[in-house]
Amino acid sequence: MPVSVQVDACPVMVEDLELPKAAIFDLDGTLLDSVDLHALAWQQALRKFGHDVSFEQVRSQIGKGGDKLIPVFLSADEQRDHGKEMEEWRGNRFKTEYLPLVRPFSAVPDLLRRVRDAGLQVAVASSAKKDELDKYLDIARITDLVDVTTSSDDAEESKPAPDIFEIVLRKLKIEGADAVAIGDTPYDAEAAVKAKIATIGVLCGGFTESSLRQGGCIEIYPGPATLFARFADSPLAR
Template identity: 70%
Template structure:
């Protein structure tokens, strides 16, 4: 029997992936790098420590990587954060998890202040038992650090929890932490890419998982 469900946030609970991609695209352009919106979008789900090396050399990262990431963060907060909205049925889904007797956790590559803002936007702050963010990990997704951090806080091993995320990086990271992962199409990644990364099941979004909760991997795992 599992004891907790650990959710990603961007693209899983809130509709923010395109806004993050825009902010990254603009940040790269501001610092003289030709990274398209589509290229940036394909990397959303990673933290800056994993995303920057995809597009910049070690020398470029050493020279202005930190400044670029700070510019990106300020741009996102000033131009796009106010437009972020939750996906349908997010509070209902998290409450359903709690009603099943399971802990609700959040494991995100977002910065801690952004994470708590997202939980407020989604209206689920009081439904979350434990969180981990980029500040809890040396390396962001697809490294397992963020999932391992929240498992440690919950005092659980990987097989005691199941992850829910929208990106292949969620499945890769949770798998390395010993967890199985449910995929969400809400973040814009394909079902093929999510299953190839290790997702055991894929749903359109939180409302679909809520509607099929008892037949979902969460319900099946809970009965083991």
Template identity: 65%
Template sequence: MCSPLAEQTSSARALQATRIVRRMQPSCESDPDPDAKRAVARRAQSAPTAVCTFAASLTLSIMIAASYMRAAEECTRGSKRRPVKPRSRRVSGSLPRDPRHEQCERVFTLAEAPFFTGGLMLRAAIFDVDGTLVDSVDLHALAWCEAFAHFGHDVSFEEVRSQIGKGGDKLLPVFLSEAELREQGEQLETWRSQHFKANYLTMVRPFSAVPDVLRKLRDQGTRIAVGSSAKKDELKMYLDIAGIADLLDVTVSSEDVDRSKPDPDVFETALHKLCVEPLEAIVVGDSPYDAQAAKGAGLQTIGLLSGGFSEESLRNAGCIAVYPGPAALLAKFDPSLFGG
């Protein structure tokens, strides 16, 4: 059925055709050929039908085009509702751009291809060092205790040991007032560092199975970093002692960040250097300060008891699993945590 517009148009065309026929009638009447008169009549009768058919075809074409346009619009609106990055806030696992690491490129070889763990894509593991890879916590506590005594402060071994895992910028304010920090803080930390290197560094020993754990992770395509509150020169010596320097992709010391653990700076810097997001990595550490720093960076933590902290303190700090040490981590290698 034609639309009202088409009907009006066809009526107008029919009227015009009738006028043409009337103008042609004198010549037709004078023409004795009756076929000419019939041809004119047929053209006049077919004009309204042709106009109506054309209008209907045009209307159908417009309707089809409008349908396609609506479908395209719906598709476009639907694509706009899906954000490019689902994690737009740090709390859900994304990191702000860091101008220090603009050269970082997310390029992985076949050996570094990601694997999936517990439904999440895991690309990297970040290890603490003291108490996690090397047995040094008690030695650090002794050096700190003797440094405090050297500068006239009475601090027990147990008090100091409970703070090992923090950097000096976080440990010193626990025992010194602001005035004492201004007067003695830098000197005390320098004395402690030299005292530790001269008297205790040679006593540091690696935990068993550490290289095996790292090799197992590398064989699975996991990139490996260490993030420590130690000074850069101390960290290098620890890695040599543990025999793992050639197994690491990234190292981060307290000198690479503004704030040490339990602030998240160490792990955030490691993530940027690794070119991964927090949900693509996991931390392995021995202290509650590791877990707190990891949580601040949006990371989960596996805790080790090798640093002397209790399982309860590690779990309370946020560790999702706790093992006695690196050897147990290797023996009980959990596919749900590391994607075996």
């Protein structure tokens, strides 16, 4: 039975998708095992500035950029008072303490090479900052396999707003219907759906299959290695 996702009240059926022209990958939690590390850095930043927030509460928001995550935990007055300072502290903490611990999931370069061999362009659309994104590509060993990148620095709003995906589409010079997104959070799927992009979900970032399907994912895989192994049957090869 085909799975459908609602896009502007028009269901997009998996079996009806034409062969895409590009694959647009998220990074954190999709290609890199980094979600818990980001959650720790954010939790420590929040606590340092007087906000007692649990690890689980913070982790549920990873996948959003700081512009979307901070308002979940800080009032408007608190954001004006120390929101920017807290986000800067978080960034420095992550880069010094946790970035060296980030590792790629299995078969990430293999998957991207398979995508390129199939004739698709490869793009990365991440809520990370530009300086973090460049380092991530190096850690994942995919710098030379990516045609286009977009970070939160390029967009007015981060996921689940569609800005990052819309910028990638413009850089690729294609429409949303010509691409497939791959992400680990419902925020990836929500953002992609708003840009009219079908989305594959991966479970390696820790979000549930149910939440990914509710976000709009048309198919779910355990992680990059499984998507690589089952590439011929995936929306990337249809």
